Amino acid sequence: MNTSSLKAAKGKVLLVTSSVDSILLKDGANAVAGFYLNELTIPMEAVVAAVYDIVLATPRGNKPVLDRSSATAAHFDNSEEALQRALEFVEKYPAMQNPVTLQSVVENGLDEYIGVFVPGGHPPMVDLMQDPYLGEILEHFHNNAKPSAFLCHGPISIACSVRDAKAFRAALTEDNIAAAKKASEDWQYAGYRMTVFSNDEEHYAEKNVFGGHKAPFYVADALTIAGGKLEFAEGGIFKPHAVVDRELITGQNPPSAPELARLFVKALNEISARVEV
Known part of the structure; x- marks a missing residue:
């Protein structure tokens, strides 16, 4: 039995995932996509173990789609037991079975949430980065240092809070840097230190996941254009790396999941302690 379930939750965490299951690539090809298993479950299992409740929200209120290629023990230190525990979390944990819409989260009020988390996989490049309700959510979290x-x-996904998110994404897909800069003026995260999937890692994905097709744009370039101060792991691709700047906690790639989980729970515990006092 999970003894944490016997304790009163210390707060509520909003887990946000994409509603889509594919991504349109640069040349018009359509690629199947979904959330990465370890990227969602490692941080969320840590959150649950730290006695926080989870609410899952997506733009359409649908259950998110798993990228089946991520369901491998290699992403869990080659532990089949950890892999099966992760799959069970996705398939049986109550919050994962009962998603709500981002709109309903906003309409029902954001004060009850003390943290928000968004895992990777390519789908956030499609809908989350231009979702207006997520933009409202992140504005609340930013203004309240959560x-x-x-x-x-x-x-x-944090690009949803630029001045004109839809125009920003359109400009990125058209390689119009000037238009992208204009659409992202006065961004709330401008000047923040952060990390994200690197261009070199995306090149690897283009070759090994997308069959040589190009991504619609590069997320590292996008956040740089908007004003983020990007930092990456040294020593090659797929090295763990996480960055904390004020309320913003970012991890670079799948191997960064354990460190991001640690930093996120630490931040949740700090704000939970302040609320209790």
Whole structure:
């Protein structure tokens, strides 16, 4: 039995995932996509173990789609037991079975949430980065200095809070840097230190996941254009790396999940302690 379930929750965490299951690539090809298993479950299992409740929200209120290629023990230190526990979390944990819409989260009030988390996989590049309700949510978290964590491609979601998110994404897909800069003026995260899936890692994905097709744009370039101060792991691709700047916590890639989980829970505990006092 999970003894944490016997304790009163210390707060509520909003888990946000994409509603889509594919991504349109640069040349018009359509690629199947979904959330990465370890990127969602490692941080969320840590959150649950730290005695926080989770609410899952997506733009359409549908259950998110798993990228089946991520369901491998290699993403869990080669532990089949950890892999099966992660799959069970996705398939059986109550919050994962009862998603709500981002709109309903906004309409029901955001004060009850003390943290927000967005995992990766490519889908956030499609809908989350231009979702107006997520923009309202992140504005609330930013203004109230509440822990806001994003992993791998998840950090591109913070682009939903630029001045004109739809125009920003359109400009990126058209390689119109001037228009992208204009659409992202006065961004609330401008000047923040952050990380995200690197261009070199995306090149690897283009070759090994997308069959040589190009991504519609590069998330690292996008956040740089908007005003983010990007930092990446040294020593090659797929090295763990996480960055904390004020309320913003970002992780670079799938191997960064454990460190991001640690930093996120630490931040949740700090704000929970302040609320109790």
